[in-house]
Amino acid sequence: MIIKIKRFPREICELEELKYLIISGFKIRQLPEEINLLKDLQYLDISATGLEILPETLGELKILTYLFFCTTRLKKLPDSIGKLSNLKELWLEDSNLEVLPESFWNLKELRRLNLSGNKLKTVLPSIEKLKKLEDLELINPLESLPLTFKNLRNLNYLSLSDDYYFEFPEIVKKMIDEMEKEGLSVVMKLY
Numbered sequence: 001m002i003i004k005i006k007r008f009p010r011e012i013c014e015l016e017e018l019k020y021l022i023i024s025g026f027k028i029r030q031l032p033e034e035i036n037l038l039k040d041l042q043y044l045d046i047s048a049t050g051l052e053i054l055p056e057t058l059g060e061l062k063i064l065t066y067l068f069f070c071t072t073r074l075k076k077l078p079d080s081i082g083k084l085s086n087l088k089e090l091w092l093e094d095s096n097l098e099v100l101p102e103s104f105w106n107l108k109e110l111r112r113l114n115l116s117g118n119k120l121k122t123v124l125p126s127i128e129k130l131k132k133l134e135d136l137e138l139i140n141p142l143e144s145l146p147l148t149f150k151n152l153r154n155l156n157y158l159s160l161s162d163d164y165y166f167e168f169p170e171i172v173k174k175m176i177d178e179m180e181k182e183g184l185s186v187v188m189k190l191y
Helices: 010-014 035-038 056-060 078-081 102-106 125-129 147-151 172-179
Strands: 020-022 043-044 066-068 090-091 112-114 133-140 156-159 185-187
Touching: 010 035, 035 056, 056 078, 078 102, 102 125, 125 147
Parallel strands: 020 043, 043 066, 066 090, 090 112, 112 133, 133 156, 156 185
Antiparallel strands: none
16 A cells, blocks of 8 residues: 655654654655644655745744754745754754754754755854764755854764865865864865
8 A cells, every 4th residue: 555645644743752753755845833733743854855945933843852854845944943952963954954053053052064055055154053063964055165164073974076166265174184183074075
C-alpha cells in the first residue's frame, strides 16, 4: 500500500510527548501553526518535501536540538528561528533560500550548519555570533565572505564552493592556513 500525504497531519501535533519526527518524501507544502504543541520535540526532519512555508510558531519548540529541512522549496525562514536556543544542528541544504533573517545569528548553541545548495550570495558579518560552530557547509554562489568570519574559532570543518568566484578577504586566507596547520579540515579550492 502506498500512502500519499499532501498536507501535514495536524493530529501529529496532539502527540505532546513526541521527541522525534521524520516526515520525508511527501508533498507537504507547509507545517501547521500547531507544531508548537510538540513541546518535547528534539529532532525534526521534514526533508525532500514541497515545503514552502514555516510557521512563526516553530520558534516555540524550545528543546529542539536537530532540525533538517533539506531539498525543500523554502525561500525564507521565519524570524522566530532565532528563538531555537537549544539547536545544535541545522541542515537547510538544497532549498531556495536567498537570505537569512537577522535572528538566525541568535542560534548560539549551533555546532553544525549546512546551507549548501541555496541561492545565498553573501553571509552577514553577524556569523561571528555562532561561536560554537564547528562544521559549516556553505556551497552557494557567494560573492564575498565577511571579515568577521575569522572569529569562528571553534570551526574545524569548512566547505565552500569551488564553482563560484568570490572575493576572499586576506584575513580569512590566513585563518584557513592556521586551521590547516593545526590539522583541521578545510574543503575548498582556490584558483
